[in-house]
Amino acid sequence: MECRLGCGACCIAPSISSPIPGMPEGKPAGVRCVQLNDDNLCKLFGQPSRPVVCGAFKPDADLCGGTDQQAMATLMVLEQATYEDMRSGAALALSTGAGGR
Structure with a gap:
């Protein structure tokens, strides 16, 4: 599949934990990347x-x-599921004493 030019869903929906020029702490989910132009191109x-x-x-x-719109919806659902999995995994690690001390 070829990327749909101007979609931009992958630059808005997911969180990105690695640094991005202009976003040194990464990008929260649902926040438009600063490197996305007005035409939704990187x-x-x-x-x-x-x-x-x-x-x-x-x-x-x-x-x-x-x-x-489908891309945005799917990526937001996956982002939420990933976030919930990470939270439950961290809670489990803390409750079992495997919190990485």
Whole structure:
């Protein structure tokens, strides 16, 4: 599948924990990346400063659906599920004493 130019869902919906130029602490979920231009195109595409995590994300019909809105909805659901899994995993680690002390 080819990326739908101007979609931008992958630059808005997910959280990104690695630094991004202009966002040194990463990007929270649902927040527009500062490197996304007004046409929802990445300003860093093809540049060496583009984060590896961004380049590694590939469009997929199951994730992106048939429309930009479907892509946003699916990625937000996955982000929420991932967040909940991380929270429950951290709580389990703390309750069992495996909190990495």
